[in-house]
Amino acid sequence: MNENEALEVVLGILRPFARNEQQMAAANHATRLWQDLQINSARFIDILLAFEDRLGVAIDEEQAEDIATVGDVVQLVLRFAAENPDAVERARREP
Amino acid sequence: MSAPPRVVVTGLGFLCPGAHGLPELEALLRGERAPLRRWESLRAAGFACQVGGLPPEVELEAYLRTDQRYATNSHMRYAVIAGLDCWRDAGLEVPAWDAPLVDWESGLVLGTGSGGMETLTTLDYEAKLKSGQVRRLGGAVIEQTMMSAASAKLAGLLGLGGRITTLSSACTSGTEAIAEAYFQLRAGRARRMLAGGTEGATEATAPYVWAGFDAMRVLARGWNDEPARASRPLSASASGFVPSAGAGLLLLETLDSARARGARIYAELCGAHVNSGGQRQGGSITAPNPHGVVRCVRSALRDAAIAPAEIDLVNGHFTATAFDVAEVQSWREALELAPEQMPRLQATKAYLGHGLGASGAWEAIASLLQLQRGFVHRALNCEDLHPALAPFARSLGSECEANPPRVAVKAGFGFGDVNACVVFRAWSEHE
Numbered sequence: 001m002n003e004n005e006a007l008e009v010v011l012g013i014l015r016p017f018a019r020n021e022q023q024m025a026a027a028n029h030a031t032r033l034w035q036d037l038q039i040n041s042a043r044f045i046d047i048l049l050a051f052e053d054r055l056g057v058a059i060d061e062e063q064a065e066d067i068a069t070v071g072d073v074v075q076l077v078l079r080f081a082a083e084n085p086d087a088v089e090r091a092r093r094e095p
Numbered sequence: 096m097s098a099p100p101r102v103v104v105t106g107l108g109f110l111c112p113g114a115h116g117l118p119e120l121e122a123l124l125r126g127e128r129a130p131l132r133r134w135e136s137l138r139a140a141g142f143a144c145q146v147g148g149l150p151p152e153v154e155l156e157a158y159l160r161t162d163q164r165y166a167t168n169s170h171m172r173y174a175v176i177a178g179l180d181c182w183r184d185a186g187l188e189v190p191a192w193d194a195p196l197v198d199w200e201s202g203l204v205l206g207t208g209s210g211g212m213e214t215l216t217t218l219d220y221e222a223k224l225k226s227g228q229v230r231r232l233g234g235a236v237i238e239q240t241m242m243s244a245a246s247a248k249l250a251g252l253l254g255l256g257g258r259i260t261t262l263s264s265a266c267t268s269g270t271e272a273i274a275e276a277y278f279q280l281r282a283g284r285a286r287r288m289l290a291g292g293t294e295g296a297t298e299a300t301a302p303y304v305w306a307g308f309d310a311m312r313v314l315a316r317g318w319n320d321e322p323a324r325a326s327r328p329l330s331a332s333a334s335g336f337v338p339s340a341g342a343g344l345l346l347l348e349t350l351d352s353a354r355a356r357g358a359r360i361y362a363e364l365c366g367a368h369v370n371s372g373g374q375r376q377g378g379s380i381t382a383p384n385p386h387g388v389v390r391c392v393r394s395a396l397r398d399a400a401i402a403p404a405e406i407d408l409v410n411g412h413f414t415a416t417a418f419d420v421a422e423v424q425s426w427r428e429a430l431e432l433a434p435e436q437m438p439r440l441q442a443t444k445a446y447l448g449h450g451l452g453a454s455g456a457w458e459a460i461a462s463l464l465q466l467q468r469g470f471v472h473r474a475l476n477c478e479d480l481h482p483a484l485a486p487f488a489r490s491l492g493s494e495c496e497a498n499p500p501r502v503a504v505k506a507g508f509g510f511g512d513v514n515a516c517v518v519f520r521a522w523s524e525h526e
Contacts, residue, residue: 019162019192044167045234 001081001088006074014070017043029071032071055080056087099281101365103360103522106185106346107460108177108291111447112148112339116180124472125495128419129446131337137309140302144314146325147301148339148448159252160192166235167248168214170207170295170322173342173453174245175252178289181344186358190254200352201371202257202285204276205246205344206292208509209259209454213300215240245293245342247358257285265509267369268292269343269455274367274515276347286352289344291456296340305338313381313416314338324486326449328413328442329423329484329491330477336414339448344454345463362466362503364418365517368392368400371511378512383418385425388514392429392506395516404428406438407500408471410462412508413442414449420483422508427487436484439500445475455507459517462503466521469499 001009006043011027018024019038023031033039039047044064052058052075056078081088107117113130114120123130127321130148138146153176156162167175179189182467190196214236215221223231238244239335243261250259258279264271269292296304308314315335318325354361370391372384396403409426413419419442427437443458450457465471473495480488497522 003130003394015163016161021160042234042238043162046166047233 001078003074003078006077006081007028007070009054009077010070010073013041013054014039014055017047027070031070032068033070051075057084100283100349100351101351101363102277102280102347102363103350103363104519105348106181106187106461107352107361107463108181108184108344109180109457109460110153110173110177111148111151111341111343111450111453111457112398115151115153115176117464120461121468123446124303124461124464125470127473127475129326129448129475130327131322131339131448133319133322134298134301136298136302140306142306142309142336143312143316144304144309144335145319146315146322146337147305148337149296149298149301150341155434155520163192163252164239167204168211168217168295169297169300169340170209170211170213170250170293171239171245173295173411174249174293174344175339177291177293177342177344178249179252181289181346185346186356189252194254196278197254197256199256200286201253201255201288202276202279203246203250203255203259204272204279205249205261205290206452206455207242207245207261207263207302208265208268208270208294210242210263211240211244211295213295213304216300216303227362228484249289257288263452264513265511266449266451266454267507267513267515268452269457270459270505270507270517271369271455273345273347273364273367273459273517275458276365277364277517280347280349287346287348290347291342291344292450292453293342294340294451294453297360301340308338310498313526315415324446324476326415327476328415328445328472329419329481330415331479331481333415333419335416335483336444337448339450340453341450342427342453343460345456345460352503360522361463362519364517364519366395366401367516368394368398369515370394371513374512380512381510383508383512383514385421385428387512388508389429391514391516392426395504395518399518401502401518401520403432406430406502406504408439408441408462408465408503410441410443410458410503410505412506420481422486423487435489437487439471439492440487440490442474444474445477455505455515458507459505462505463519465498466503466519469497471496471498471500476498
């Protein structure tokens with residue numbers, strides 16, 4: 001999985017949760033989950049579960065605390081993909 | 096000290112079985128057929144009563160953006176649909192989701208019987224707990240199951256900054272919410288209050304929400320093949336109520352506020368009272384103490400400064416259980432009128448079923464609609480009037496009348512022996 005593919009997966013998961021649709025439509029690596037997309041803390045919990053369902057790997061609490069931007073999530077996905085290439089590739093093909 | 100402000104109704108929003116909005120409600124109430132149906136999900140669950148009422152599908156895109164639809168259950172969605180309809184009906188604007196202003200002068204009191212209990216099944220709550228998967232419940236349980244879920248959702252969409260609350264008093268809830276909002280306005284604590292009731296259930300979740308009522312044998316029996324005739328208040332063949340779901344909202348406003356913005360006025364809410372029979376003197380968790388009912392009605396009329404002879408329309412609680420006859424007797428005692436002098440007694444549940452926490456608001460709106468549109472709906476499904484009610488036959492008209500009522504009294508009673516009563520008067524600038 002390359003960086004563009006990972007970005008696509010991340011944006012697909014975030015989209016239904018973003019309050020700010022304009023920011024969501026223009027989202028890139030620098031877009032901030034809280035300030036720009038206006039995702040609240042309750043939705044963030046469900047976003048973590050959605051990643052778990054899509055990638056077959058759980059994001060633990062410590063990793064979750066470091067997430068601030070779309071780019072942070074993309075880096076996490078790339079790391080998962082490197083560690084569990086089969087699971088992530090399967091999830092990417094069968095969303 | 097200045098007199099308490101007068102309170103008027105300036106907006107209505109309505110969603111019930113067979114009707115979304117006032118024109119559909121009017122057509123329904125002028126007709127002769129209840130929009131209640133038999134549901135496969137109730138049959139499959141083994142219900143004795145497989146008849147119920149669910150509202151029509153509504154395009155949610157007109158009410159909620161994608162992110163706003165997330166984490167909503169039906170009692171929240173119904174409240175949002177009726178609430179935003181009501182706000183717009185009153186000539187007010189629904190603000191953009193990111194508009195910075197707060198409306199500090201407006202509040203919201205919503206009633207509900209069961210709240211968001213359906214979410215416990217749609218999220219598979221029990222299975223997740225039993226398999227040690229609490230974390231898989233996610234972040235959206237509480238905002239759907241907290242008792243204030245629906246009022247919180249609706250108030251957030253409108254940016255309301257007054258008192259926002261949900262109250263729950265079983266089948267009294269919708270009527271009590273209207274009374275409570277009226278008390279707030281009379282006390283000068285707000286200029287506008289949204290008030291009403293909501294009750295959740297979809298075809299998939301209705302069995303969960305209604306099962307307890309079927310199991311306690313208070314739902315209509317023997318009418319599964321004739322669902323439109325199943326809700327039979329005041330009849331000899333009444334065998335229990337037909338459950339239904341939806342929401343109804345009213346915008347109550349001080350007369351000064353309504354005049355200042357040139358609002359259209361449906362009617363004046365001129366009196367209200369809420370009490371309990373103490374679960375004594377014949378009252379219990381499931382039965383009303385008739386003395387409590389009588390006191391509640393009399394107190395509301397005293398608050399309204401309305402004499403019994405001025406009342407044109409009584410919209411009762413009448414659920415099609417054994418208590419209908421006792422309720423008629425309580426009305427007679429409260430109004431101190433001979434049976435042949437009684438005003439029209441009306442059972443709107445014959446059309447809409449029993450919307451539990453929503454029904455008080457539905458029936459208040461039905462009463463207001465009849466005041467405004469100048470008609471009185473027929474007594475449906477009681478062609479076999481209960482024999483004990485024969486002296487009242489004149490008050491239980493079998494035809495839809497074009498006699499415009501001017502004063503309507505709406506009362507609701509609920510499990511827990513709780514009562515609420517509100518009094519509406521057709522609007523006149525001169526009074």
